[in-house]
Amino acid sequence: MTETGFLGAALRSRSLVLGAVLTAVFVLAAVVSFAWVPHDITSMNVPDRMKGPGGAHLLGTDHFGRDILSMIMVGARTSIAVAVVAVGIGMGFGVPLGLAAAARKGSLLDEVIMRGNDLVFAFPSLLIAIMITAVFGASALNAIIAIGIFNIPVFARLTRGAALSLWTRDYVMAARVAGKGATRISFEHILPNVTNLLIVQGTIQFSLGILAEAALSYVGLGAQPPLPSWGRMLADSQTMISIAPHMAIFPGLAILLTVLGLNLMGDGLRDLFDPKIRRVGR
């Protein structure tokens, strides 16, 4: 697979391009918010409260008179940070666990890792996340940890499954004949050949992470005020939905479009990698 061929195919995939553009818009909004936002969101401006979209406030203001566009931009920071770290935790622990389980297939280690995964899978994830934040206190950090833990078995299983089939390849046998140990083979030969799958799963888990964060914030267990979060913006708008619907519509759209973008990107990447896995990965 040549680089230009890969890029060409990527650009031809409509869902991939659309997904990447949507995702890029929100990442850009989050990055820009560090340097500049249209209005300060830490100060209240009660006379301007619940203004509709247009004028000085492009997407209107909330019940404290804060600019919704600015809130969404800063909120994107929270969502993306939570999702990045949660996926990071999932990959960071899940992938090595999966590689280890595959390398020692059928051993006690494999059993312990995989049954541990089953245990985590057996609990409804949001319920446990609520429990963790309830016990350790509501904060963005605890939300991250809770979401991250539920990403571990996803990546562990995916990695183990893909790695098992790679372990039967002749090049792994050749590496064993060259005296390489299981750890070395896992990182040199197995991991590079499962990255495609991990990237695809990563984008999908990323969007699930954003949704989970929004859900936790909605019930007040995620990021705490004054840090804005899309989920809490929705919760705040709830009582005022009939008089100021824009307060709910715009953060809702932000969540929808980001998750849609990430899912489209994940699907597109999967389509892109799948035939290549068969052709190149043989």
Add this chain to the structure above:
Amino acid sequence: MSLLEIEGLDLDIHGEAILKGVSLGVAPGQIVGVIGESGSGKSMTAFSVMQLLPDGAMCRGRVTLNGHEMLALSEQSLCRLRGNEVGMVFQEPMTALNPIQTIGAQVAETILIHEDVSRAEAMSRARGALERCELPEAKFPLSRYPHELSGGQRQRVVIAMAIALRPKLLIADEPTTALDVTTQAQILQLLRRLVDEDGMGLMLITHDLAVVADMAHEIVIMRHGEVVEAGPTARVFAEMRHPYTRALFEASGHQPERDETRRDVPLLQVREVVRDYALPRTRLFAPQEHFRAVNGVSFEIAKGESLGLVGESGCGKSTLTRAILGLEEVQSGQILLDGEPVFTGHRPNREVRRRMQVVFQDPFGSFNPRWKVGPLVTEPFHLLDDPPTGAARDAAIAEALESVGLSAEDRHKYIHEFSGGQRQRIAIARALIIKPELIILDEAVSALDVSIRAQILDLLADLSGRFGLTYLFISHDLSVVRTITDRVMVMQAGEIVEEGPTALVFDAPQHDYTKTLIAAAPVLPDRGAA
């Protein structure tokens, strides 16, 4: 009138010419062997007949099957013909069947698609088709699943699917390539019987001249999308008008030049080796059952000797290979290289391991697709305590690549840039780089085209002379073993049943199993004798 008539068939895929003016015909009851190496267009010719072509394919010319103009038909009419008037058998019986459907359902499906019959009726006709393919009801009820069958039996099911509706034409694309010699002989015999009984035309596509030599009425030899020679089998073998036909024939029986002096210093000694595998427990506290894959095997290889190990799939030769390479520990017995055990204190002995290397069968699966050739070839350096670095490493890579006929610059390329034969050269370079004494060649030429195979065999013979290499040549292909080994061992069900100098074993086999193997192997007629 011919059953299948292909005239001046051109095929382009995305503008690239795949077939150029191919013409051939198959008459009812006739077997036409289509022979060619990979990329010759032989499979594409078959797919053109079925009109099962990949995206972007453009056909020109004429393909007439039993009066139907195949190129002009709509997809709907083609569907009615496929399976009904023309059946197809593929190379890989492992993937040609759906693993979650019973064999009965799969054979009956063909019938249900094409004829308005009840399910029970279709099932009973499926039974008949399986019966004709020598899968009797008592042992192979319709409720069997593909995983319960061996490779040869699966191929019989595939054939039963293809002939269930008694098609006029059967296309078999390398139907026996994935099978052992004895199974191959049985499948070929079955195909011949079906052709005789039904008066069906058979287009037998293969890369192996010997397979078609005593079976096909006519032979078509293809190369680079063109037919280079065609005619009745006897005439083609007798005349061999085209130089490529001669080259193909010579490559099939190629005898590399080897130094055949007797040697007596033992290098590898295998003594009474036993290897058991634990079988999965059927019940929680059931006693652990074992499967004995290698049972009391003993042999020696002298320095500089080339020993062949022949056996069919499942005979334990791969298990033995892994034991010799020190990848798995044996339950009893000893494996010594130059007097040193390959396993010491339950750990592989690095001292011994660095003196042997291996070359595998599949030139496509032997390399990590994400690595460049340089690091791939130097992987065995891991076995050295003090691997060369910098300029010394570069020199070693260059030497290894050049000694197998590649250039030192190839180290910067990825593996997918090489052809199958080149990849096998790279695999040999990887084995050579730490200057081992013993190289185990595990079906190392089985996946290659005959002309490439001849080149690799020459290379191996040459390297053995230059570097004083000892080979353990493992193969199911008797003709290959015969040309390159001094001695040969025949393995069956974990035991060595016969051992002796190659020529002696082949000319005067003692054990029944050896006799069966040799009788089953297809042979090429002598040149000019036919």
